[in-house]
Amino acid sequence: MSLKKTLLRTQDFTSVLIIRFAVSAVFITEGLQKFIRPEITGAGRFEQIGFIWPAVTAHFVGSFEIIFGFFVLFGFWTRLAVLPLITVMIVAVYTTKLPILTNEGFWVAAHAARTDFLLFCSCLFLLIFGAGRLSLDWSLANGSK
Numbered sequence: 001m002s003l004k005k006t007l008l009r010t011q012d013f014t015s016v017l018i019i020r021f022a023v024s025a026v027f028i029t030e031g032l033q034k035f036i037r038p039e040i041t042g043a044g045r046f047e048q049i050g051f052i053w054p055a056v057t058a059h060f061v062g063s064f065e066i067i068f069g070f071f072v073l074f075g076f077w078t079r080l081a082v083l084p085l086i087t088v089m090i091v092a093v094y095t096t097k098l099p100i101l102t103n104e105g106f107w108v109a110a111h112a113a114r115t116d117f118l119l120f121c122s123c124l125f126l127l128i129f130g131a132g133r134l135s136l137d138w139s140l141a142n143g144s145k
Contacts, residue, residue, distance in 0.1 A: 007079050008141035010130025017134050023122045024073035026115070027085055031065030034058045049095050061088060072126065075135020082123040089120045
């Protein structure tokens with residue numbers, strides 16, 4: 001099986017559309033907010049966390065979230081698209097939730113990380129199972145035989 005077929009191969013259940021919609025909705029809206037509300041969720045937030053070049057970093061991360069969020073929404077190269085999103089989640093947990101764990105304890109950190117945890121697990125699901133039948137991946141994998 002070719003690398004392209006392996007990456008595009010997906011399961012035949014359509015319920016994965018719900019997972020794709022949830023993941024894409026969160027990432028697209030969070031990415032847009034980095035541009036719309038930079039003082040709260042963009043450069044201002046990245047500066048508060050301690051990133052060097054917070055505006056550049058916020059624009060870079062926001063662009064990734066929007067672009068790859070749309071890839072996930074349409075089920076286009078989904079397995080590859082979730083990899084940068086998983087990376088965003090790992091960095092977010094490391095930079096924002098680990099300090100909460102250290103300073104305020106497990107229960108406060110668990111509460112703060114609940115969305116990150118669900119997004120991470122949902123992205124892992126898409127990485128393992130693919131985008132489902134209602135996706136561009138399905139069309140590309142099955143239409144080019």
